Amino acid sequence: MRSLGKVSIIIPKRRGENIERLLKSIRKSFYRDTEVIVVDEGKERAEQRNIGIKRAKGKYLLFADSDWELHPRLIDECVAYMPCPVYIPEIIKTRGWFGRLRNWERQFYTNTAIDVVRFVRRKDCPLFDVEQKGTEDSDWDRRIKGIRVTALYPYYHWDNVGVWQYFKKKAYYARSLNRFTERNPNDKILNFKYRCWTVFTEKRKWRKLFHPYIIGLLFILLIRGIIYLGRRTK
Secondary structure, three states: OOOOOOEEEEEEOOOOOOOHHHHHHHHOOOOOOEEEEEEOOOOOHHHHHHHHHHHOOOOEEEEOOOOEEEOOOHHHHHHHHOOOOEEOOEEEOOOOHHHHHHHHHHOOOOOOOOOOOOEEEHHHOOOOOOOOOOOHHHHHHHOOOOOOEEOOOOEEEOOOOOHHHHHHHHHHHHOOHHHHHHHOOOOHHHOHHHHHHHHHHHHHHHHHHOOOOHHHHHHHHHHHHHHHHHHHOO
């Protein structure tokens, strides 16, 4: 495909993580004018992404995680949408019932306040807040300007996170909510009704709730609510 500008793909990596699946998918991309910036410096994800932003030479930035795989047409689609920031649909590929449940849940979040854009112009890209853990994506997203669009092609997320690991991560991320709240006091993701009801029913999505996974979803929401309330009482 004819180049419309170099794309810098920023990948924060921790020791021991295998990024070969992601790199292989980048090599298969229809869009060829790319550079891959792997940042493996033993820092938190926000810090490593900031390092990647400062090193990037591309006109556009794609933020990917080490356990992703990109659809071969994703990058050229995102470039075609520029200068609009792009939401990218996520397909969770974790094996087992919990992975399937999470993937079903995730489809409700695309192009909502819970989602974040992943592809932007470099000149429009702010740095991440390194004081946040988990909420840094949402905080960064709120500082991205422009009319947003949603890609048709997805990325595939192979995180292999089980039930216990999932809730452990949520508890870890909840620690940063105070700082996020200070910076974004009226944000939708802080609204209980939005997180637990509106995001699942807006735009006629309620029709998708008639599914066997609804019981599992209610369980997830209950535990996350307990984690959130526990954080507020500390």
